[in-house]
Amino acid sequence: MDLTRYAALFLTESREQLAAMSKALLAWERQPQASEPAITCFRAMHTFKGMAAAMGYPRLTELAHGSESLLEHLRHEPATGRPVFNLLFRVVDTLEQGIGLAVEGQDGRLEVAPLVEELAAAVRVPRRRAAPATQDVVPPDAPARAGREIRVLIDPGAVMRGARAMLVVRKAESLGKVSGLRPPLAAFELDGFDGAFSFRLESTLSDPAVVGQLEVVGDVARVDVGEPQVDFRTEAGNRRRQIRVDLRRLDRIMNLASELVVAKGRLVELAGLAGQGPLSEVADRIGRIASDLYGEAVQTRLTPVWQVFDRFPRVVRDLASQLGKRVRFDIEGEDTLLDRAILDELGEPLIHLLRNAIDHGIEAPRDRARAGKPEEGTIRVSATGDRNTVLIRVSDDGAGVDRSRVLEAAIERGLVPPGSSVLPDELLLRVLSAPGFSTSGKVSSVSGRGMGMEAVTTRLRGLGGSVEVTSERGVGSEFTLRLPMTLAIVKALLARVGNEQYAIPLAGIAETVEFRTDRLGALEGRETFQLRDEVLPAVRLREWLGVAGAPPTGRPAAVIIEVGEQRAAVVVDALIGQQEILVEPFDAPRGTLPVFSGATLLGDGVPALIVDPAALVGGGLHG
Amino acid sequence: MSHTILVCDDAIFMRTMISDILAQAGFEVVGEAETGREAVEKYRQLKPDLVTMDIVMPDMGGIEAVREICKDDPAARILMCSAMGQQALVVEAIQAGAKDFVVKPFQPSRVLEAVQRVLG
Numbered sequence: 060m061d062l063t064r065y066a067a068l069f070l071t072e073s074r075e076q077l078a079a080m081s082k083a084l085l086a087w088e089r090q091p092q093a094s095e096p097a098i099t100c101f102r103a104m105h106t107f108k109g110m111a112a113a114m115g116y117p118r119l120t121e122l123a124h125g126s127e128s129l130l131e132h133l134r135h136e137p138a139t140g141r142p143v144f145n146l147l148f149r150v151v152d153t154l155e156q157g158i159g160l161a162v163e164g165q166d167g168r169l170e171v172a173p174l175v176e177e178l179a180a181a182v183r184v185p186r187r188r189a190a191p192a193t194q195d196v197v198p199p200d201a202p203a204r205a206g207r208e209i210r211v212l213i214d215p216g217a218v219m220r221g222a223r224a225m226l227v228v229r230k231a232e233s234l235g236k237v238s239g240l241r242p243p244l245a246a247f248e249l250d251g252f253d254g255a256f257s258f259r260l261e262s263t264l265s266d267p268a269v270v271g272q273l274e275v276v277g278d279v280a281r282v283d284v285g286e287p288q289v290d291f292r293t294e295a296g297n298r299r300r301q302i303r304v305d306l307r308r309l310d311r312i313m314n315l316a317s318e319l320v321v322a323k324g325r326l327v328e329l330a331g332l333a334g335q336g337p338l339s340e341v342a343d344r345i346g347r348i349a350s351d352l353y354g355e356a357v358q359t360r361l362t363p364v365w366q367v368f369d370r371f372p373r374v375v376r377d378l379a380s381q382l383g384k385r386v387r388f389d390i391e392g393e394d395t396l397l398d399r400a401i402l403d404e405l406g407e408p409l410i411h412l413l414r415n416a417i418d419h420g421i422e423a424p425r426d427r428a429r430a431g432k433p434e435e436g437t438i439r440v441s442a443t444g445d446r447n448t449v450l451i452r453v454s455d456d457g458a459g460v461d462r463s464r465v466l467e468a469a470i471e472r473g474l475v476p477p478g479s480s481v482l483p484d485e486l487l488l489r490v491l492s493a494p495g496f497s498t499s500g501k502v503s504s505v506s507g508r509g510m511g512m513e514a515v516t517t518r519l520r521g522l523g524g525s526v527e528v529t530s531e532r533g534v535g536s537e538f539t540l541r542l543p544m545t546l547a548i549v550k551a552l553l554a555r556v557g558n559e560q561y562a563i564p565l566a567g568i569a570e571t572v573e574f575r576t577d578r579l580g581a582l583e584g585r586e587t588f589q590l591r592d593e594v595l596p597a598v599r600l601r602e603w604l605g606v607a608g609a610p611p612t613g614r615p616a617a618v619i620i621e622v623g624e625q626r627a628a629v630v631v632d633a634l635i636g637q638q639e640i641l642v643e644p645f646d647a648p649r650g651t652l653p654v655f656s657g658a659t660l661l662g663d664g665v666p667a668l669i670v671d672p673a674a675l676v677g678g679g680l681h682g
Numbered sequence: 683m684s685h686t687i688l689v690c691d692d693a694i695f696m697r698t699m700i701s702d703i704l705a706q707a708g709f710e711v712v713g714e715a716e717t718g719r720e721a722v723e724k725y726r727q728l729k730p731d732l733v734t735m736d737i738v739m740p741d742m743g744g745i746e747a748v749r750e751i752c753k754d755d756p757a758a759r760i761l762m763c764s765a766m767g768q769q770a771l772v773v774e775a776i777q778a779g780a781k782d783f784v785v786k787p788f789q790p791s792r793v794l795e796a797v798q799r800v801l802g
Contacts, residue, residue, distance in 0.1 A: 222772040
């Protein structure tokens with residue numbers, strides 16, 4: 060049998076097992092007496108061993124076998140200390156490295172003998188005292204399942220079957236305890252939900268009473284009670300509906316769908332020129348299908364953030380112990396969905412923020428105690444999202460930024476005018492992310508590595524996102540990353556400056572108004588624009604971009620942009636119209652104005668740069 | 683005594699239509715609200731037996747209003763009025779405490795069925 064065909068699958072699945080193992084180890088270390096993490100570790104290692112053996116990787120198998128023996132031993136000897144955890148973490152690291160070698164046919168190069176010996180030695184450690192006789196950390200294979208199995212079918216002709224099903228579940232919850240819902244709640248909202256679902260109900264009511272209560276919810280076609288002999292919705296049945304797809308294939312589908320949406324724009328435009336008729340009908344229809352297809356393609360790429368967050372606990376643990384800090388690490392909202400392409404770019408910036416939080420944020424335990432804080436610091440990463448935007452927050456309860464030192468350094472380097480006495484949050488970020496900016500001058504072994512704050516803000520801007528920071532001395536800091544849920548297509552306003560077209564994402568635009576010179580003014584040396592009773596900073600794109608040539612002959616306009624609380628009036632030569640644009644990643648050469656977040660090809664093939672509203676509203680540093 | 687109902691929708695047209703359907707069936711429409719905030723205030727004031735609630739309204743949407751009302755009165759009986767294609771919002775409303783829903787365009791018989799179910 061040719062095993063190489065399975066190598067890719069082995070790689071993916073064994074990584075998943077190791078990730079699960081890593082996570083369980085962290086939980087176990089926090090609560091050495093907890094039985095569940097121990098069992099998870101054992102199972103993951105056992106599965107891993109089976110796969111490695113099946114693939115014919117002897118070194119990986121040997122190491123996994125040694126670890127499994129130790130884990131088996133620990134199930135009966137639960138008193139476990141830090142050295143054992145460190146050993147197991149090293150095993151996971153080695154296995155991670157090993158699977159890469161193994162699939163390249165280099166299993167033999169993996170050095171496992173010393174670790175296997177250490178594992179064996181750990182098993183031989185004599186028991187310090189007899190383990191309690193009832194220390195049974197393995198749960199029974201099948202927990203006794205109480206209650207009745209209820210199967211419900213919503214009327215196939217009903218609208219919003221998912222919402223109706225939800226009402227049935229709520230009703231059942233009012234009758235007793237509901238468990239084992241299949242399919243899970245999340246599936247109710249999907250278009251493909253066929254209205255059939257089942258759950259277990261523990262209730263004192265009789266079968267007919269339960270059926271009667273559930274039937275009156277409305278649009279219920281059938282309710283069946285009883286043990287399912289052949290359940291049409293067994294787990295195996297569900298599993299058969301899923302397949303693994305190579306990510307690159309999804310990416311290609313996504314790109315093609317994106318291009319189709321952009322081409323559709325051009326088609327609809329041309330058909331419009333030909334007037335109403337069969338052509339414009341077909342164009343509209345193709346337009347709608349293209350948009351739907353794009354929507355579906357985006358859905359397939361949405362990925363829960365835990366796929367990236369999962370490695371953070373380990374990173375935090377290692378850095379904290381390296382720096383002698385005590386850190387409690389919390390993750391919230393790990394099921395939040397985000398475009399895979401965005402998520403893949405977030406690991407590094409987030410690790411940079413975590414590293415900063417541990418190195419510069421969280422104080423040494425003694426200093427914290429002196430300041431009246433708990434010795435253990437807290438770092439939290441949370442993700443929340445709605446339909447369009449995902450917010451990721453990294454916060455710590457550490458020392459906060461020393462503004463006076465940052466201000467001093469910023470004045471020294473000419474980043475803020477001399478004599479400034481306060482440093483507001485929005486300016487703080489600009490200073491922290493100025494190229495090469497550092498307050499301490501010294502670079503610790505931890506924070507000196509990897510990307511800097513400058514790279515974090517640049518990366519986020521490239522993704523169509525932004526960074527905000529708030530910080531209070533002695534209380535802590537919070538960095539907020541604001542991201543679009545999906546990349547690729549955004550609605551934009553096209554504007555002309557000189558001979559070029561520029562795209563401004565609609566998400567950052569509040570309104571557009573006619574530009575009149577009698578509305579211009581000046582405040583603190585900056586040009587302003589009067590919008591009704593509001594005075595906004597004026598940003599003349601023509602001057603910013605250094606466009607030469609005669610001033611425009613057309614009708615200039617002011618685009619009012621809005622990012623968070625900040626607003627500004629951007630003056631352009633003329634407005635062209637709205638269009639859906641396909642965002643191409645954009646690597647601005649060093650030295651270019653940091654006002655572009657990407658580039659795009661318009662429907663007619665003309666390239667245009669995409670202006671970043673966030674960079675324009677905070678124009679203070681460059682104005 | 684007939685049941686009292688509070689009708690919440692930002693469109694006068696919809697409020698009138700719902701009120702008519704309910705009045706003809708013998709229910710007493712005791713109040714109308716055109717924003718979520720107003721719905722919450724009027725609920726506190728009127729304590730109706732049932733509320734019909736539009737999902738998309740200015741100044742506090744329907745879902746937020748359901749949440750607020752159920753915070754005060756977990757037994758509140760709220761019927762969501764949704765447009766086609768808003769299933770995710772309806773599910774959210776149910777999780778927030780709404781008891782049932784009808785989908786626009788309304789058929790009087792469907793509305794009355796749902797009202798009867800909720801008043802049960």
